[in-house]
Amino acid sequence: MLGLQAISAHNGWAMAITGTIIVMGGLSILAFIISQLHKIIGLFEEKKKSSSHFIQPGADFELLNDLESTARLYMPLTADLGDRFHLTELYRIFEKENLPHPHLTIRSLRAAEYLLPQGEGLFSWKK
Numbered sequence: 001m002l003g004l005q006a007i008s009a010h011n012g013w014a015m016a017i018t019g020t021i022i023v024m025g026g027l028s029i030l031a032f033i034i035s036q037l038h039k040i041i042g043l044f045e046e047k048k049k050s051s052s053h054f055i056q057p058g059a060d061f062e063l064l065n066d067l068e069s070t071a072r073l074y075m076p077l078t079a080d081l082g083d084r085f086h087l088t089e090l091y092r093i094f095e096k097e098n099l100p101h102p103h104l105t106i107r108s109l110r111a112a113e114y115l116l117p118q119g120e121g122l123f124s125w126k127k
Contacts, residue, residue: 067108067109067112067114068114070105070108070109070114071109071114071125071126074094074099074105074109075125077093077094077097078090078093078125081093083124084118084122084123084124085122085123085124086121086122086123087106087115087121087123090106090115090123091103091106094106110123113126114126
């Protein structure tokens with residue numbers, strides 16, 4: 001027996017279909033796992049972000065509503081920068097401390113004139 005008759009006689013078609021289903025099923029499961037991997041990584045990043053020792057979780061919007069308190073809390077963090085500093089340095093400190101919404105906070109502090117321009121791209125805190 002040769003060719004298609006041998007395949008049929010020894011369950012070759014069933015084995016081919018079963019193999020195809022197993023391979024396609026495995027690839028589908030692998031694709032699903034890869035597509036959901038960002039959520040699993042996000043869980044670990046959220047744990048790291050919420051472990052900030054400076055701001056309690058959920059207090060971020062309260063800080064943006066009360067910019068005077070925000071400025072008082074954030075000023076000591078910039079003591080190492082001196083009286084005049086670049087906003088990029090301020091942003092790096094906010095990111096390092098896992099403070100909420102660094103861009104929005106800096107923009108709000110500038111708009112409320114808690115951060116005053118000193119020329120040449122430098123800023124200082126309002127006294």
